[in-house]
Amino acid sequence: MMEMNSITYTKSRDPKKQSTWKFLISELKPKGKIFTPFNIISAPIILLGIVLIVIRFWKGIGSVTNLTQEVPWGLWIGFDVVTGVAFAGGAYVITFMVYILNSKKYHSLVRVTVLNGFLAYVFYAGALLLDLGRPWNVINPIIGNNFGTSSVLFLVAWHFLLYMMAQLIEFSPTIAEWLGARRARKILSGMTLAAVIFGITLSTLHQSGLGALYLMAKDKIHPLWYSEFIPLLFFVSSIFAGLSMVIFEGSISHRVFSNQISEKNHKSHNGILISLSRICAGAMFAYFFLQILIFIHEKRWEHLDSSMGYWYLFEMIGLVLFPMMLFFQGYRTRSIAFIKTAAILTMIGIIVNRLNVTVIGFMWEEPLRYFPSWMEITITLTVIFTEIWVFRWIIRRMPVLSDSPAWAQKGE
Amino acid sequence: MGLDRRVFMKTLGLAGATLALGKSTGTALNKDNPTEFYGLLYDSTRCIGCQSCEFACAESHNLPEPEDYPDPEVVRKMDETRRTVVNAYTTDLGETYVKEQCMHCNEPACVAACLTEAMYKTKEGPVIWRGDKCMGCRFCMVSCPFDIPKFEYHSSNPKILKCDMCYDRLQKGEIPACVEACEEGAIVFGTRRELIKEARRRIHENPDLYKDHIYGEHEAGGTGLLYLAPVEMDKLGFKTTLQNESYPSLTKGFLYSVPSVFVLVPALLLGIHEATKNNHQTEDDGNE
């Protein structure tokens, strides 16, 4: 907070003084300290991860993963893709509130959330490529060799692609401001509403689609986590998964990049968190209610008295019901500490839930259980850290957290 | 139908007699009735666990020969080097054998899963894999209720492996290699309808020998591979809890909702956007 007075807004290009190329080259130079704790931890992991990725493409997926013929999808799909995309759900929720409900108070969150969402899709959905045995054929479902239209994965893959484009359009005015491209900014801003509507539609379908991927694995997933309603549960939970991520990421950004954020936005941030916590609590209530209905509908009590049953109860009570009450309490007493704790617990709950469906409860009867290898975990960390590096690179250069340049503000 | 019957008679496992008529199978494939699938009937009571089918399968698909043998103490599994295995189980009737391979489902989960149609249900019935389309996502493996497709985890150019009912041979007018190799007549090839009739006949004529259940007639929506056994199939390591609806039907509801979501949601969003356009002023000061 001490740095508040020395606000250094990101410097955008002044088109009159600098050519685009010179500007881009000057922007490539690192900004900020090099030997931060984060860098010291993440850099070696990323380097190691790159080596492992080379080995993976050279020697096959089995050389770095513990996947088996019975468990063909592990950490990379269950965590990177399925969980990562749930956390990226904040983008469609925030754009829904700002552009569809015209709730302008969340406006300061839009850019950073959309950027976060976009990068999450690029990296986490991109992690799918690592998991493809024959990645050179990845263009087949796009160019029509052939269209497997009865496949949920076909739908999800297309949606990832289209949604990335929609998010890029939503984010593009920021890039235009950075480059000082006034006309482009005007055109791109005009496309925002269409991109938002398209993006939300895609999100409802592929957030639930990620759950629908597992519908045919009916006999392989533990009955406490399998139901025909997985798609609905995945969709509803992506609302509070995304918002918890927004709360969590926001509180980190506000510390790490505090010199970028204007005083006005700093001040309003707590108010925003409090409103978000109410939405989270509401969405979690709906989710919990759905879970209870499914519990009764599927007669799940038969499975409760087992280790998986206790694990299920822990997830539902400790990681859904409890953080939901914390959110609610945080909203009532305007306690930011409660809200942040609730957000972290909720995120853990989402990780646990997605892994329960995709990994922990998958093939639960097999005597030899899958557990990710250290190499799978390293590559997953590589993906996450690289995303954070790119995120930071952009935050330090483009007007994401900081205010738009004066010329752009006037145009609004 | 006359032609079909001839094909059927010919393929009833009498390998020697088939050679003369060999050619006609290919031309006869579903000419009469394009929706009639071919399949296999495996009769566990006739199987002596000799592995001839395994050897024939390995040979015709350039795979290594099996080096182990059916043993009630171990469950042998298919993997990237073998598309079929014969297992031995100790049952009330002593040692019983059972051959495992792809079931060639009528409505295969693997095909519904595949986003490039690399897994493909041919009109003749065999479910085949096409390498030029497959991207190696392994969604077919996740979805198959019988855990059949296998993946080469230790290759930089991995393939998905599973039984293809010797589709190449069928097109040349030959019968599947395992059927030809089985001297006990435990596997027969024919149209699914004829096979079910034949299975019923066997049960009817020998009710003490067989359990009154043709595994695959209804399981998973019906499969091309049909089993007759002297004991319930769960005693032979098969899942008997599978649903009788096809597995792709589990995702149909979701997939059918997609077009309507694409029409309704954008319209709804635009409507809300228009409706709330002017009242953000008041809300703005709300919670800050």
Ligand code: SF4
């Ligand atoms: S048994 Fe499995 S691999 Fe074979 S057709 Fe059925 S779903 Fe596909």
Ligand code: SF4
């Ligand atoms: S691994 Fe290949 S055959 Fe199996 S679903 Fe994926 S693309 Fe289709």
